[in-house]
Amino acid sequence: MSSSFLHSTPEQQGVPSKAILDFIEAAEASPNELHSFILMRHGSVIASGGWSPYAPDRPHMLFSLSKSFTSSAIGFAVTEGLLTVEDHLIDYFPDDLPATISDNLREMRIRHVLSMNTGHDVDTTGFFFERSDEDWIKAFFDVPVVHQPGTHFVYNTGATYMLSALIQKLTGQRLLDYLTPRLMQPLGIEGATWEVSPQGIDTGGFGLNVTTEDIAKLGQLYLQRGQWNGQQILPEVWIEEASSKHSDNGDDPLSDWAQGYGYQFWRCRHNAYRGDGAFGQYCIVMPEQDAVLAITSGVRDMQAVMNLVWAHLLPNMTDEMPLSPDSAASDQLRAKLASLAYAPPQGMTASPLMDRINHQAYTLSENDLGLQSLCFDFDGPDCVVTMDFLSEGKSFREHFSYWSGVQTFSAGLGKWVERAPALEDEEPGIAASLVCLDDQCLLLTLRIFTTPFVYVFACTFTGEQLHMDVDVNAAFGETTFSIIGQQT
Template sequence: MQNQRFDVSGIFLGAIMLVSICSAAAYAQDAVESAWPTKQWPISTPEEQGMDSAALARLVEFGASRSFDSLLIVRHGKIVLDAYYAPYAADIPHITNSATKAVIGTLTAIALKDGLLDSADRRMLDFFADRSVANVEERKKSITVQSLLDMTSGIEWEEPLSGRPVSTIAMELSPDWIKFILDRQMSNAPGDIFNYNSGNSHLLSAILTKLTGLSASDYAKARLFGPLGISTWNWRRDPQGISTGGYGLALLPRDMAKIGYLYLRHGKWEGKPLLPQGWIEKTSEASVNMNSKREPELRYSNFFWALPKKQVYMAVGYHCQVIMVFPKLDIVAVTTARDFCPFSKMADDISGAVKSQTALPPDPAGTNLLAGVIHEISTEKPTEVGATPEIASFISGKTYKFLGNALNVRSLSLTLTGPNPHYELEINNRDPARPPLRFTGPIGLDGLFRKSDPTASGVLAAKGRWLDGQTFVLERRTLGADAPLLKWTLRFDGGTLNLRGSDRRGLEVSITGESGD
């Protein structure tokens, strides 16, 4: 804290400066809010918004080292960086994983604003009086909506921030997710400790449906996505049709930025309040200690993470699906990726790219550097391909069937000749009572991925190459998902196919299929 000086002239001069700064800030705020991105985002150069192009170029390069799919930065209401890493593209919805929770929290806030939810202190079990709930005790009775929002419900749950989400997997395999969550035993009293739990947010999705008569997806369409101009999304549902509360929402990166911009603008959109008074303050000033060993400063509230010392809070999904809000810098940043990322470093790098509150002089060298880096990461580089052997015609169109195996492959058919090379794949469901998953799509044989039509899980991209007269390498990615590249080595020998690939644990396994011809 600076020493106070009782100098009348200094106080008078300081007052004049304060009025000038406040007036300029108010003018800038009015200018920003006069152009809302409901229909489309305004575009600007980084320098026009006081940011350094060369610093942003380094950030884009960092994203390439962390398997980013996109990196977007908005300052003063205008996009200053919009980068997409090939073969991902701007028009493909990206799964947001646990950033879905922040949307559920936002819908809960809207329900409060709409008067549908009377209080965040309302007890959770009040909404499930029609159910017979196991392991009811005083601690479970005292769970509130707010303790769900803060991950302090006390429900016994194993879903560490880094590690196997044991309870979530068990929930996925259960026929009734809400029953699975409600029947859990209690490990702590509500409010005592933070424990990450996707069941909390799924309960809130069910509560929203009880309050509104709509799924969370449909309520979002009416009261959140609609007003913000978001028209493209996918949202998974549980076996009872409830929108998944903990994950499963896919959005375009530019629409993810709109969610952050709503928070940056204090819960208002086009000048109209969508969120209740005090919601943004509680979210941005999160105080629940997440007990993170990697980033001990992390705090939590209303399904948002926060780094208070860095003056940033964020919606966070597994493998760096992130919406960062920097209130002091008037910035929203969005990343989608297929790997983990260091939040503190990213916050520092984004903050460090800010050089001024007002426009900087043009920087041709920095502008060219940034444009070159974006072109580099957005342009797919072809891999080498081998000559097509005679066996390609023999195996094309044949269906190879597999018995139970570590890769869960049920059948595979490749068509590698003719004008439309493609594959058809069946994967056994983790739940044997459910039908197998079917995938089909084109295959690029020129070293470049070919993309399928959009599916509920994303856009499927595949390419392949021949290693020799009998061996074909197939590479597949689901664009818009955080799944890693799937690489299979296929060796054909008459009616037999030997397939080598990595299982869920990353261990290489070999399985054998027969064509039956």
Template sequence: MTILDKLKAGIASGLLRDLHGVIASHAGQIVLEHYLTARDEAWGRPLGEVNFGPQMLHDLRSVTKSIVGLLYGIALDRGQVPPPDAPLMPHFPEYPDLAAAPERQRLTVGHALTMTLGLEWDEERPYTDPLNSEIAMEMAPDRYRFVLDRPVVAEPGTRWIYSGGSVALVGELIRRGTGQSLPQFAKEALFEPLGITDFVWAAGDDGVPSAASGLRLNSRDLLRIGQLVLAKGQWQGRTIISQAWIEASLTPAIDTGDGLAYSRLWFIGEDATTALPGSHPWVAGFGNGGQRLWLMPDAGIAAVIFSGKYNARDAWVTPTRIWREIILPNIGA
């Protein structure tokens, strides 16, 4: 059986549910690509039945965060944003009352990039719950004050707390440093150099593009971004992102508490693959509903998985099965 046959068999068996599309590459060559027809939505807005394909835009949800991490690296390479070890609060001077608090003076940009600010944040609640911190941030009159004013629950740098608010701060640092909106900077600095021409970046009611979850791309373009990371920031002989930023992003900074690590808006883990002996590290962007950008640098493997099981706690099952049972055992064998 080919790798595509195995994927189709998994779908037919009912083990791979709510899948919208899969594309994977090895050593820069596409080795698997398959799409289905299913119901979908765009940032909660129903789209009805969609016939998915390689050019169809799809919510990335929190995979957006990993793209923002790359954008911060580009802006830093250009000297437009502060380095990770820079204090955070001086870059939000409109909140002098918060900046005066000693416990917040220890916050750095790096803490925002690694979700280790130590500030209270709850995204365990469903995203349909107004008490979910990301939803509450979207509804707040000032999203940045809302984030920075959360109660301190841990020493900065010591505890990982999943936080769309951290990424909102990173996105705002990019906007302030570059003088461009997040979509404008992404288009100029990342998308156009890669030949990506079609994207949508959803914004909140205040008009601010969501750095945490707002990006829509097609599968091939997201795979292209993954291949850029595998190439350590090089694309067709041009440096898009410095190798130093890529390498730092792939180096674990903090344990997440569930067997994974995290660094600069990327999850990091380890799995075995037939492409190489033994286990090897992977990095990934994870998004609500089963969206995935999975990369195994040592093996040169990149994979994009789009799914439609939004707001479900078991949405991780299908993409994880595809990665571990279809892609890794059958690429490079």
């Protein structure tokens, strides 16, 4: 754990250890898979852990939690006098505008872009990938602005991209480079990476990779109203503005997606607010409890995780400090945190099937994973798996990153074997395990531990044919695939 944080026991900060233990056990009993978390109260870490192979000090894809970092960059730009939130967006991009500028587009201000109130009727992001010239800025301006800005909330990742483009336009620096001396270095955030658009602009609304510790640092900075180690990193007025409600996004009292939206932060129930990203990446700030909760995960139901926070953690954050020691619960919590792990699938680690398919390559039918062939090598202590992906196309991109060409990694027989990430080459970290279920079927499980995704390949071999059923724990589209292969 980073030396940037103080550490304390839960009871010293007014939280029973049993409440945290109950939260963990409830999460493990649910169908939603947490990967890591850090809970802070009164400026100290009171619990942290990761379900191996995940860990709080390992990078994880943030998806839309990236937006809260982008919002912070606009806060710095405002502070430095580079722009104001009342400025009109089109004034900064005169060479990228359509031939006819509608009144609504002309009226769009930076605060509308920050608060997802641009006036668009749809998320503009889909239009980016459809554009033949790959000019995302022009694609944004070409989408009709149906509503008067400020009157219609639409979650719009393309709008956040424009904030990143604005920073680059004003400073000549990529968003991440601009944030590094202003936010990353003061908070001790190292090794962050950000995906870029075809124009070389950080994607802004997604694509940032940092650790769970780094998520907690951002939350703690906002909880401390912009102060860090005695210095005012971001002005308090910006923290207040960014975390306040600017857009009305619903009226469901039980939904944490209908409590209002700020400047790239969601308002929550219980007067909390958060940044969040797809499949369960959270930075939850609870001002009334003086607490921050950072979570990475791979879930389909993000509200269910929030419900666990409100049920087990928030109501047990008391004003009484310290609480009376509870040695039994404290010991149980420490033991639980130390043993968090996802066990490898169980099955046979030796089978005639392994000899039968050893070194045999299988050519696969066309599929949405972009996977063309695979081969298993059982000569060593682990199975060496070789997968050949399309050089262009989806190739898992929808889920985490480009995989193109030949990818080779080891899968442990009945255990996990890890391949470290190579983020500079966009190669994710993998923990892989393989077992045989019988003499015809093997199960290959890939935990892509720098992402939310877990892939399970159930491979049935009949003669020279392979039938492969693939299941992924979470995705924007399909989560199951059926692929046919032929021995070559």
